[in-house]
Amino acid sequence: MSAIPDKPQLEGLEAKWGKVWEEQGTYRFDREGADRDGVYSIDTPPPTASGSLHVGHVFSYTHTDTVARYQRMRGKRVFYPMGWDDNGLPTERRVQNYYGVRCDPSLPYVEGFVPPHEGGDGKSVKAADQQPVSRRNFIELCERLTVEDEKQFEDLWRTLGLSVDWSQSYRTIGDESLRASQLAFVRNVQRGEAYQAQAPTLWDVTFRTAVAQAELEDRDQPGAYHTLHFHRTDSSGAVGEGDLLIDTTRPELLPACVALVAHPDDERYQPLFGTTVRTPLFDVEVPVVAHHLAQPDKGTGIAMICTFGDVTDVVWWRELQLPSRSVLGFDGRLVSEAPEAIESEAGREAYAQLAGKTVFSAKQAVVELLQASGELSGEIRTITHPVKFFEKGDRPLEIVSTRQWYITNSAHDEALRERLLAHGRELDWHPEFMRVRYENWVEGLSGDWLISRQRFFGVPIPVWYPLDADGNPVYDEPILPAESQLPVDPSSDVPAGYTEAQRGVAGGFQGEVDVMDTWATSSLTPQLAGGWERDPELFGLVYPYDLRPQGQDIIRTWLFSTLLRSELEEGRLPWRHAGISGWILDPDRKKMSKSKGNVVTPAGMLEQHGSDAVRYWAASAKLGTDAAFDPQNPTQIKIGRRLAIKLLNAAKFALGFDAAGAGLVTEPLDRSMLAGLARVVEEATRAFDAYDHARALELAESFFWTFCDDYLELVKERAHGGEGQSQASAVTALRAALSIFARLLAPFLPYASEEVWSWMAEGSVHTADWPLASELTALAGDDADAELLGLVGAALVGVRGAKTAAKASQKTPVELAVVQAPEASAERLRLAAADLAAVGRIAELRIEAAPVDAVAVAEIRLEQAEA
């Protein structure tokens, strides 16, 4: 036990206790002699190391920490690891800007490379100003920067007081993670769950990579309808009679047109099905076909199918078995060579004017050409329509045909879909309604999960391809590494049976250059952290996990993909509970985001207000509920700070009374307080078990204020100046209550409660036993009157009110006070009359039974102040 300071304060507690916890290993996961039932395991979200932390992180990670601390105090061995999601695009972008470089895989490695600058100013560096570096140099810079970023993150998490076992941390780009992701992938391939396909793919032209359905978002964009003349081949071919009018928002894709399509029931176009038309400008003959996805009420009711303008084009192209006539390159520009189908001189000339242009410029050029040829009908009508974007991108996605790796996700497998939905029902969601989002997502899956990315800093896809006699890769026969060989980098490692000299030569092999989507690694966090295929004993202790905490925005990505991988690998749910935190909204109720400039740095908040205060704010919001936060006026944080300070001061005060005679609680008021507290303990425990940490906090907090404002005031005279058993009773009750409060509040205010605990007990409050109501009823007796404190409190309010009304100090003596109460209450009140008289400085206190509804002061006579 340590001495109580003269002036307890919050400042410095983070550093003081953070150090002690680290030294004592307070949060260390102890597996010695553990069994699965004695463990509480948490599948912690690995934050994106290269991103900046914002208040939203503090919010949701605090939610999880309160649960971790509660479970630890319940006697569970808590497995609470921390991972860093350091691979992927965010890191690449940050490295580009931080060091002023860009990856060019064609360049050779430079030993001892020094980047052009370091630190940057946070602004993005233009691509033209970035120095091209080799892939290996680029990855080295990624590694260097993420290690630094992760250190800062860890410092912040430690200051916030997350009770993470830091010896269990992992990086998604670390060797063990690489090995586990590749191992899982290889097994997916072996079981037929991972495959490659050449197919139209959503493509980000800025990052030049394919993206998956889960990473899409719709954004409203300006667009325009253009009405084009298509010429019927059975007419003269000249503009005019018999032309078909087609509305399109993508006129630049006209050279990629492969057909026109209308609904089979559309009588206007039924006569044309089976005939052909010629495209404007390019004079390509295309069929008129029928498909049920064509909407008669859209545009002119007949659409042009291009390869590829949108995902519907892809469906039509596939289902109607149309030819491919791609014009868009990976860079988002029209390719230099016109499609072969464009044969006419005029058509090839027209295309030559588009070649090399961006989509935007090509659109303008086509419009001009169409206007010149008279094949554009009427006005161009501008509209606003949703367009698919990569969530991290800022240019619309295009669709290009590429070879990619996929993992089956039930889009084409009804039985798997049923299993995934069943798992969704089996999982305990907090709050419950979040399950719907999962179901929406699973039911809306339109294609398998595209996991290959044409990027650099990620887990390499661990395959090689044999090269045939002509030096062409045989993609259908990928060479997989042996499990014992993992992790591998196919760019530098050599497959079994080959030598490095055979790389890239006919009859030899080539390595896959793509890396995995970051979610392909993150979807394995239960495996990565839990020692899957590395530490079977650990895995058996923690898996399936008890809790997956996460934000609502990544249900379709992280939650879904983790559940999927677990189903594929283990055939079962990876966790029992999912705790979904809400958003942080700024005062205008808009989601906080960097671009809006309303992000506050958590480090500054913790520094200014103290960690306990910030945690209080976070913990007072329920799971799944958005919380408003105004950095200019952080009300909840101030309230939390007040609570933490109050805890320190109340403890100091209560522990200051002479405890020599402590032992039994005999006074009715003391017993009442303990009985009330016992109820709070029961309810708070129930709330925590139901993943309602906010209610547990509210219960503890509100009773704590009653304890301070009423009980402590009522008994301080007795505890300080009283004698014998009545004094001992008060002191015993105060100490018992304090011990309970420190523990009830420990999950929320780990610093203040630890400080207070250190004044009265050995060890850490965070490894102490979660309070039991029985501790209190043992002291207070089973028949204690929990209501008494409230009755006395009501009388006290009456006395105080009278003094306030008289504009007198609370210490003003009272000559006479008459308290009236209902018959039954009056008798009980008399049991605490002495305490009430003492705090009110009442010379003569009369308690009368009367026909009133509630306790009230009927008459009061204050002693006159000096005349």
Added chain:
RNA sequence: GCGCCUGUAGCUCAGUCGGUUAGAGCGCCACGCUUACACCGUGGAUGUCGGGGGUUCGAGUCCCUCCGGGCGCACCA
């Protein structure tokens, strides 16, 4: 288009199974240096529970409907 959440005091939010007079904190007003706490304490005022309809002895709570706010999924010529 399908669906989920949400609307309670000026603000942020509780309100359990339908049950007495709807709560808390902040803010506001007034008072008070009272054995810890001025980063404090005491007291007070404050409501069309979004609107309408229904069920019920009784509705903030259940049902229907309309309106507002937020979000998910789908659509994308």
